[in-house]
Amino acid sequence: MKVDGQPYRTIWLSADGKSVSVIDQTLLPHLFKTVEWRTVEDVVAGIRNMVVRGAPLIGAAAGYGIALAMAVDPSDKAFERAYEILFASRPTAVNLRWALDRMRSVLLPLGPNRRAEAAFATAKIIADEDVENCSAIGEHGKGLIQQAWENAQRSRPVNVLTHCNAGWLATVDWGTALAPIYKAFDAGIPVHVWVDETRPRNQGASLTAWELGHHGVPHTVIVDNAGGHLMQHGQVDLCIVGSDRTTAGGDVCNKIGTYLKALAAHDNRVPFYVALPVSTIDWTIDDGVKSIPIETRAPEEVTVISGLSGDGKIGSVRLTPEGSPAMNYAFDVTPRRFVTGLVTEFGVFPPLPEEMAKLRQEAALGTGSHPPSHDR
Amino acid sequence: MKVDGQPYRTIWLSADGKSVSVIDQTLLPHLFKTVEWRTVEDVVAGIRNMVVRGAPLIGAAAGYGIALAMAVDPSDKAFERAYEILFASRPTAVNLRWALDRMRSVLLPLGPNRRAEAAFATAKIIADEDVENCSAIGEHGKGLIQQAWENAQRSRPVNVLTHCNAGWLATVDWGTALAPIYKAFDAGIPVHVWVDETRPRNQGASLTAWELGHHGVPHTVIVDNAGGHLMQHGQVDLCIVGSDRTTAGGDVCNKIGTYLKALAAHDNRVPFYVALPVSTIDWTIDDGVKSIPIETRAPEEVTVISGLSGDGKIGSVRLTPEGSPAMNYAFDVTPRRFVTGLVTEFGVFPPLPEEMAKLRQEAALGTGSHPPSHDR
Numbered sequence: 083m084k085v086d087g088q089p090y091r092t093i094w095l096s097a098d099g100k101s102v103s104v105i106d107q108t109l110l111p112h113l114f115k116t117v118e119w120r121t122v123e124d125v126v127a128g129i130r131n132m133v134v135r136g137a138p139l140i141g142a143a144a145g146y147g148i149a150l151a152m153a154v155d156p157s158d159k160a161f162e163r164a165y166e167i168l169f170a171s172r173p174t175a176v177n178l179r180w181a182l183d184r185m186r187s188v189l190l191p192l193g194p195n196r197r198a199e200a201a202f203a204t205a206k207i208i209a210d211e212d213v214e215n216c217s218a219i220g221e222h223g224k225g226l227i228q229q230a231w232e233n234a235q236r237s238r239p240v241n242v243l244t245h246c247n248a249g250w251l252a253t254v255d256w257g258t259a260l261a262p263i264y265k266a267f268d269a270g271i272p273v274h275v276w277v278d279e280t281r282p283r284n285q286g287a288s289l290t291a292w293e294l295g296h297h298g299v300p301h302t303v304i305v306d307n308a309g310g311h312l313m314q315h316g317q318v319d320l321c322i323v324g325s326d327r328t329t330a331g332g333d334v335c336n337k338i339g340t341y342l343k344a345l346a347a348h349d350n351r352v353p354f355y356v357a358l359p360v361s362t363i364d365w366t367i368d369d370g371v372k373s374i375p376i377e378t379r380a381p382e383e384v385t386v387i388s389g390l391s392g393d394g395k396i397g398s399v400r401l402t403p404e405g406s407p408a409m410n411y412a413f414d415v416t417p418r419r420f421v422t423g424l425v426t427e428f429g430v431f432p433p434l435p436e437e438m439a440k441l442r443q444e445a446a447l448g449t450g451s452h453p454p455s456h457d458r
Numbered sequence: 459m460k461v462d463g464q465p466y467r468t469i470w471l472s473a474d475g476k477s478v479s480v481i482d483q484t485l486l487p488h489l490f491k492t493v494e495w496r497t498v499e500d501v502v503a504g505i506r507n508m509v510v511r512g513a514p515l516i517g518a519a520a521g522y523g524i525a526l527a528m529a530v531d532p533s534d535k536a537f538e539r540a541y542e543i544l545f546a547s548r549p550t551a552v553n554l555r556w557a558l559d560r561m562r563s564v565l566l567p568l569g570p571n572r573r574a575e576a577a578f579a580t581a582k583i584i585a586d587e588d589v590e591n592c593s594a595i596g597e598h599g600k601g602l603i604q605q606a607w608e609n610a611q612r613s614r615p616v617n618v619l620t621h622c623n624a625g626w627l628a629t630v631d632w633g634t635a636l637a638p639i640y641k642a643f644d645a646g647i648p649v650h651v652w653v654d655e656t657r658p659r660n661q662g663a664s665l666t667a668w669e670l671g672h673h674g675v676p677h678t679v680i681v682d683n684a685g686g687h688l689m690q691h692g693q694v695d696l697c698i699v700g701s702d703r704t705t706a707g708g709d710v711c712n713k714i715g716t717y718l719k720a721l722a723a724h725d726n727r728v729p730f731y732v733a734l735p736v737s738t739i740d741w742t743i744d745d746g747v748k749s750i751p752i753e754t755r756a757p758e759e760v761t762v763i764s765g766l767s768g769d770g771k772i773g774s775v776r777l778t779p780e781g782s783p784a785m786n787y788a789f790d791v792t793p794r795r796f797v798t799g800l801v802t803e804f805g806v807f808p809p810l811p812e813e814m815a816k817l818r819q820e821a822a823l824g825t826g827s828h829p830p831s832h833d834r
Contacts, residue, residue, distance in 0.1 A: 111779030277782075279760070281657060281681040284777055287761075291782040303784040305657040305760055307682050307715025311790035314717070314747055339683025341690070345721040371690055384655070384681055385663075387763055389775030397775050399765030401660055403487030406653075406667040408679040414687035 083250045083264060083297045085114060091255045092139050093146065093209060095202065100153065102146040106133050107251060111292035112390045122151035122164045129171040129178075136252025138212040138359075141181035144168045145205030148185040152201040156194035161186070181208055209254045215359045216256035218427035223262025223322060223357055224269065226423075226430065230319040231271050239272035239300065241319045243309055246278070246337035247285035248324025248357065249293045258357040259324040260293065262425065267299050275301040276312060280337060282383040282410060306339050310346035321347050322425070325358040330442075332418035332433020333370025338411050344420035356416075357425040360445040370415040381408035459626045459640060459673045461490060467631045468515050469522065469585060471578065476529065478522040482509050483627060487668035488766045498527040498540045505547040505554075512628025513702075514588040514735075517557035520544045521581030524561040528577040532570035537562070557584055585630045591735045592632035594803035599638025599698065599733055600645060602799075602806065606695040607647050615648035615676065617695045619685055622654070622713035623661035624700025624733065625669045634733040635700040636669065638801065643675050651677040652688060656713060658759040658786060682715050686722035697723050698801070701734040706818075708794035708809020709746025710734075714787050720796035732792075733801040736821040746791040757784035 083090065085105075093104045102119045108131065109115055117133060119125050125147030128134055134143050151164035165182050172178055188204045189197045230240045248259035256264060266273050275294055279287035287303050294301040304312070312318050321343055327335040334340070334356045347354040367373040384401075385408050391397035402408060418433035428444045431437045459466065461481075472479045478495045484507065485491055493509060495501050501523030504510055510519050527540035541558050548554055564580045565573045606616045624635035632640060642649050651670055655663035663679050670677040680688070688694050697719055703711040710716070710732045723730040743749040760777075761784050767773035778784060794809035804820040807813045 111782075112776075279657070279777065281655070281683055287777045287782075288779070292779040295779055295782050301782065303760060303778050303782050305682070305714065305786075307657055307713075307718065307790075308785070308787050310717040310721065311714060311752065311787050314791070337683075338681065338687060341686040342683065342718040342722060345686065345725055346718060349721055376687065384679060387765065387775065387777070389763065389777045391773065391775055397767065397773070399763065399767055399773050399775055400488075401655065401663045401763070401765045402679050403664070403668040403671055406487075406663075406671050406677065406679055409684070410681075411684050411687050414683075415690070 083255065083293065085296045091209070091213070092134065092251055093142050093254060095146075095206070102150065104128065104134050104143070105251070107135060107289070108133055109396070110251070111288045112396060119146070119150065121154070122147045122167065125150060126167050126171045129168070137177040138216075138253040139251075140172060141177035142205065142209040142212060142254050144178050144181040145185055145201075145208040148182065148189070149198065149201035149205045152189065152198040156197035158190065161189060161197075184208065212254045213256060215427045216250075216253050216258060216261050219258055219357050219359065219425055220256050220261030220265035222427070222429050223355065223425040224265035224271075226320060226353070226355060226425070227262055227266040227271055227273060234319070239274040240266070241274050241276060241317055243276040243312065243318045243321045243343065244278065244290065245286065245306075245323045245340050245343055246280045247289035247293070249290055251289050251293055252324070257293075258359065259322045260290070262322060262357065263294075263299060264297060267297070273299065275299060276309065276318060277301050277303045278306050278309060278339070278343070279303055280339065281306055282387075284387070285337070306342075309343050313346045313350040313352050318347075318352050320353045320355060322355045322357055325356050325362050326413055327374060328356070328358055328363045328424065329367045329370045329373070330363065330365045330438060331368045331435070332421055332424060332438055333368075334416045334418075334421055335370055335374045335413050336416065338414050341414040341416045341420075344416040348420045353422040354420060355423050355425050355430070356421055360426050360428065360441065360448070363445075365442060371417060374415055376414065377412045379410045379412050381410050384408040384410050459631065459669065461672045467585070467589070468510065468627055469518050469630060471522075471582070478526065480504065480510050480519070481627070483511060483665070484509055485772070486627070487664045488772060495522070495526065497530070498523045498543065501526060502543050502547045505544070513553040514592075514629040515627075516548060517553035518581065518585040518588060518630050520554050520557040521561055521577075521584040524558065524565070525574065525577035525581045528565065528574040532573040534566065537565060537573075560584065588630045589632060591803045592626075592629050592634060592637050595634055595733050595735065595801055596632050596637030596641035598803070598805050599731065599801040600641035600647075602696060602729070602731060602801070603638055603642040603647055603649060610695070615650040616642070617650050617652060617693055619652040619688065619694045619697045619719065620654065620666065621662065621682075621699045621716050621719055622656045623665035623669070625666055627665050627669055628700070633669075634735065635698045636666070638698060638733065639670075639675060640673060643673070649675065651675060652685065652694060653677050653679045654682050654685060654715070654719070655679055656715065657682055658763075660763070661713070682718075685719050689722045689726040689728050694723075694728050696729045696731060698731045698733055701732050701738050702789055703750060704732070704734055704739045704800065705743045705746045705749070706739065706741045706814060707744040707811070708797055708800060708814055709744075710792045710794075710797060711746055711750045711789050712792065714790050717790045717792045717796075720792040724796045729798040730796055731799050731801050731806070732797055736802050736804065736817065736824070739821075741818060747793060750791055752790065753788045755786045755788050757786050760784040760786050
């Protein structure tokens with residue numbers, strides 16, 4: 083999508099063909115800077131320090147990390163070392179392993195002298211496939227926004243509420259939850275986005291607001307507390323959020339607070355959609371509330387917050403009194419009964435048994451190259 | 459309640475009998491400082507700058523403001539001037555006008571030489587009545603916590619979730635939503651409080667956490683997004699929140715985000731109580747969602763946040779990208795169908811027509827001296 087009018091992806095091969103460029107997401111939304119990775123060690127550090135984040139993007143980065151390693155030393159030993167250090171960079175990133183295994187299956191059968199070229203090509207395929215999936219999600223979701231516009235007799239912009247950042251910054255391009263919004267906007271459908279700030283890490287207030295602003299999409303940042311009030315007063319036509327992990331039955335594990343928005347949508351008859359590549363569906367579990375363990379993260383993410391100081395630097399302040407403990411649950415589960423539909427690269431599927439079966443079948447008939455993507 | 463082991467109110471006559479002391483709430487939770495008001499102008503500035511906040515406390519402060527004015531000049535003219543400047547200090551504070559009118563009705567019939575003494579006495583009565591009301595709310599609410607403890611076979615602490623700050627800092631002592639918690643704690647019932655941070659002004663993370671911590675009540679700060687997840691997993695026995703304004707039918711207008719917690723409580727069969735003096739009930743309106751206008755405040759409360767910097771000073775950082783607009787709704791309305799009971803100084807009343815009629819009757823038979831208290 084666009085940054086200052088210029089199209090960008092989150093990761094790309096530099097013009098020299100020997101290094102990889104990424105947007106440094108640790109500085110957003112206050113500073114836009116790209117970084118060049120020249121070695122696999124650069125990639126490892128970048129993933130570890132969250133210069134890049136988002137499951138699909140981490141997968142693509144890992145592919146390029148292998149390629150940078152192969153350019154220096156295409157031996158089996160060098161491959162295994164690169165695999166190990168990349169895999170250790172974000173141990174819970176399921177996508178990372180998927181991308182690394184895919185690189186292995188392509189490269190190891192080849193002679194060392196052909197590996198570097200094949201590695202760069204495969205990394206590009208991984209990235210391009212992600213763009214394709216997200217674009218397809220966007221096209222299917224665009225129809226929902228178009229429909230809301232028609233329902234409003236094309237008399238006003240469509241108001242979409244989103245939570246967290248499931249935008250192009252979390253993927254290679256387009257995003258998941260934001261892809262339908264970009265597609266609608268690019269097609270001339272007037273759309274306005276309510277952006278939940280998404281405490282504690284504020285991915286909405288920082289990344290989603292930044293993305294939308296740079297692409298020119300009208301949006302308004304609100305605190306996570308505000309969405310219910312907006313829905314009570316007809317200010318939200320539909321919600322679209324992403325998913326970290328989805329069960330076979332259609333329960334959705336996503337950023338903490340998603341469930342509260344789904345409850346409000348249900349109480350006010352606002353459609354609640356979840357955009358996801360089918361790779362995030364875990365077909366082995368059904369009941370998300372019972373079966374999905376919820377990660378707790380450092381309490382400091384709740385008690386201390388960072389942003390732009392008056393002196394133009396990134397600074398942080400403590401919000402809570404000394405001695406007050408905090409708990410930091412990263413995700414929650416939205417039961418399927420509050421989900422209107424899953425927006426996937428294969429179309430929009432209500433989380434009903436027969437529809438989920440159909441989706442599973444279509445996914446099985448697909449390319450089979452989709453990564454599982456369980457982390458942000 | 460206690461600060462560093464010592465009992466405090468939020469406002470009291472200083473030892474010299476000529477000035478009024480308050481806790482400077484603008485510095486909490488990071489610094490505890492008391493301030494002495496010597497003149498009515500000090501009180502006006504203190505209310506305007508939110509050194510004191512919370513409807514009942516503002517009412518008590520206004521009473522003392524009149525007393526300080528009368529000590530200098532007990533003339534009618536001086537009274538009217540003090541009334542005017544105090545009333546203008548927080549124009550939307552309904553309590554302020556109520557307290558000022560009460561002071562007028564007591565003082566003007568008296569000869570000027572008796573006014574100063576009567577003014578200090580009446581200001582003290584206003585403060586003491588507020589303490590009595592809050593204490594009664596606490597006693598009635600304590601029964602609910604006791605019951606939850608019995609339901610758990612006294613095997614573990616009772617988990618209460620609260621939103622915003624409806625504690626003793628918003629009143630003269632005890633608070634409304636927190637009064638039952640203090641009463642239960644003081645009675646030896648083990649209780650643990652989940653404290654919603656309450657964006658955007660973070661009254662939970664700052665004031666509620668500070669209050670509870672200083673009184674020794676176990677508590678944990680969470681982001682506003684987390685409560686639904688906790689309720690899904692049996693981690694909340696009951697919710698207790700305050701109310702800014704309550705309708706005759708029992709709809710509750712309170713800090714933005716209250717509605718989302720009520721939805722989650724309902725979905726998980728967690729009792730949801732609202733603690734309030736009957737003075738916050740507006741008997742002239744029924745449907746809160748339709749009839750209560752919701753104040754919007756400065757967007758900077760969303761986009762900029764303050765706290766304790768590394769250098770030990772209060773500092774602030776910007777959270778959003780430049781150019782991203784924000785909207786800041788201060789309150790929302792929780793429809794009565796999500797409210798288990800109103801905890802008042804007259805007892806606990808479910809928001810059902812016959813119960814509300816009973817409450818109205820009991821309130822009418824009461825002292826009649828309760829202020830309307832619509833602001834925070």
